Amino acid sequence: MRTRSEHPDYILLVVILMLVTIGVVMVYSASFPLSLLRFDHQWHFVSRQLLWALFGVIAMIVASRINYWKWQQLSNVLLASTLLLLLLVFVPGIGVTVQGSTRWIGLGFFNMQPAEVAKIALVLWVAARLAQKERTLLNFWRGTIPIIVVTGIMAALVLRQPDLSTAVVLVLGAGFVLFAGGLPWGQILLLSGLGASALYLGITSAEYRLARFMTFLDPWKDPTDAGYQIIQSLYAIGLGGVFGRGLGASIQKHFFLPDPHNDFVFAVTSEEFGFFGGALLIALFAMLAVRGLRIAIRSPDKFGGFLATGITAMIVAQAFMNIAVVTGSVPVTGITLPLVSYGGSSLIIVMGSLGILLNISKYSRE
Numbered sequence: 001m002r003t004r005s006e007h008p009d010y011i012l013l014v015v016i017l018m019l020v021t022i023g024v025v026m027v028y029s030a031s032f033p034l035s036l037l038r039f040d041h042q043w044h045f046v047s048r049q050l051l052w053a054l055f056g057v058i059a060m061i062v063a064s065r066i067n068y069w070k071w072q073q074l075s076n077v078l079l080a081s082t083l084l085l086l087l088l089v090f091v092p093g094i095g096v097t098v099q100g101s102t103r104w105i106g107l108g109f110f111n112m113q114p115a116e117v118a119k120i121a122l123v124l125w126v127a128a129r130l131a132q133k134e135r136t137l138l139n140f141w142r143g144t145i146p147i148i149v150v151t152g153i154m155a156a157l158v159l160r161q162p163d164l165s166t167a168v169v170l171v172l173g174a175g176f177v178l179f180a181g182g183l184p185w186g187q188i189l190l191l192s193g194l195g196a197s198a199l200y201l202g203i204t205s206a207e208y209r210l211a212r213f214m215t216f217l218d219p220w221k222d223p224t225d226a227g228y229q230i231i232q233s234l235y236a237i238g239l240g241g242v243f244g245r246g247l248g249a250s251i252q253k254h255f256f257l258p259d260p261h262n263d264f265v266f267a268v269t270s271e272e273f274g275f276f277g278g279a280l281l282i283a284l285f286a287m288l289a290v291r292g293l294r295i296a297i298r299s300p301d302k303f304g305g306f307l308a309t310g311i312t313a314m315i316v317a318q319a320f321m322n323i324a325v326v327t328g329s330v331p332v333t334g335i336t337l338p339l340v341s342y343g344g345s346s347l348i349i350v351m352g353s354l355g356i357l358l359n360i361s362k363y364s365r366e
């Protein structure tokens with residue numbers, strides 16, 4: 001019997017709202033030069049981000065009021081629906097291609113990115129399966145293999161878009177749920193090896209991804225092409241120093257740094273608010289990780305614990321992957337900073353997922 005508290009984890013809620021607020025401010029600051037150039041006014045991107053943030057808050061409130069175990073009953077339907085959406089991306093007239101990537105479904109007023117839905121749908125399905133059939137996890141063929149197959153199919157569809165970074169986040173999310181479910185160490189090592197091999201094939205199967213990886217080792221070897229993004233990002237971070245140049249005073253966002261309001265919003269934040277601004281964002285995501293894992297540990301049942309682990313891992317892993325890219329710690333990939341970067345699908349889905357996490361926190365054991 002679950003004992004319900006009247007209140008969610010307020011510390012987690014404050015962290016979420018702080019990240020979203022910082023995101024809106026930084027999207028405006030990072031995007032207004034591009035907005036002025038393309039649309040003759042400075043509000044184009046931030047007005048959309050504000051609207052998506054509003055929808056995200058609504059999604060979070062609704063999800064926080066739905067008893068989390070009801071998602072267990074819907075996990076198979078959500079998974080099947082998400083797989084269908086991932087296939088629809090490749091249907092001419094439905095899928096939308098931007099800069100060579102076909103990742104969106106056009107809805108007229110809004111382009112939906114099914115890969116964002118896939119992250120939470122997969123975590124929900126794996127958590128539900130483990131909660132229902134935890135003992136079968138010890139049996140590799142009956143327990144682990146079905147999860148590997150489903151995760152592999154979903155990751156392959158996302159990789160086909162192409163979107164390697166999101167495919168990696170999908171695998172990590174499922175992997176952390178398996179780990180929380182007590183996957184034997186032998187299987188963990190085997191799956192780690194399979195994952196590393198799949199990542200190697202993903203990198204080497206496309207010339208541009210291999211070029212990015214080689215450039216990561218020495219970006220100044222090709223400063224005007226493959227190494228351009230990371231060099232400009234590092235310049236932005238360096239210009240910020242300890243205390244930053246001040247809000248709105250970034251130089252690199254003036255058409256030096258590509259996608260300053262999207263993939264590289266952390267670089268602009270670091271330039272305008274310095275080391276302390278970047279450290280604040282890292283601290284907020286670290287706090288999100290701590291609160292999420294605390295909720296998982298104190299969950300009244302296994303499904304809640306597995307689901308809380310998966311949601312937390314999915315969001316935090318993506319955040320630190322983005323920060324690693326922007327700081328030149330890993331090769332450049334097109335991955336956004338959750339709750340902060342410009343984008344509708346990501347913001348709404350992530351906030352809805354965090355709403356589920358807030359609902360689990362209402363039932364946490366003391």
